[in-house]
Amino acid sequence: MARAGETAESLAGRVEVDPKTAGRWVVEGRVPHTRTRVAVAAVLRCDPADLWPEPYRRRDLAWFRPWVELEQEATCLRTFEPLLVPGLLQTEGYARALLRTGNLLPPAEIEELVAGRLARQEVLCRDAPPQVVAVIEEAVLRRRVGDPAVMREQLHHLADVAGEPHVQVRLIPADGPWHTGLAGPFVLARMPDSREVAYLDNQLRGELVTDPDDVATLGRRWESITGEAFPRRRSVELIREVAQAWT
DSSP states (O other), rough: OTTTTHHHHHHHHHSSOOOHHHHHHHHTTOOOOOHHHHHHHHHHSOHHHHHHGGGGSSOOOOHHEEEEHHHHEEEHHEEEEEEOOOOOOHHHHHHHHHHHHGOOHHHHHHHHHHHHHHHGGGGGGSOOOOOOEEEEEEHHHSOSSSOOHHHHHHHHHHHHHHHHEEEEEEETTTTTTOOGGGGOOOEEOOOOSSOOEEEEEEOOOEEOOOHHHHHHHHHHHHHHHHTTTTOOHHHHHHHHHHHHOOO
């Protein structure tokens, strides 16, 4: 706080909490709510895990942990993915095959990352799961990851999950025109207080987006992207059709 020129009072004002609450973070070592941790870290220009390490002692990569925390608390997740099956919907075999690509990671690290990815998916099975809408390109179904057996299992799993009342999977047809989503994948998460945050991925690491204007821009892109997608039922039919082709 001192390095960033903030006091407990000024920090509390910037992240919209009571000044006494901010004071307790320092004096009593209390750990704030996930969204507040992220907001405080942004103000202080540091990583949330540097301020409160305990919640981030997970298998996930350090830079990914703040997003995982938010993902687990979200009431709604909207994800667009032009290249891969989204992580929350991946099978173990598909995830492992992805991480093995290029032989860039040691086997032990791959297994840790696979375990972390599968643990994240438990959010879909809890008593009050988030509403999930995943829009993906049809090409994802036809791009081989691992061997045909891995792909067949993955597509059957994708179709099964899409049958759950709280999960939608919608496909953008392969013969569709260029659209705004092809600039890159992103996820929008609505939190219990109705605020939204977003997550962007790239070759090196992900970026957590909390600025309301940036989140709103991604929201407009989401509306444009979903206009290019098949309806829910037709999407599931196509997933099952392509699954049969992986023999």
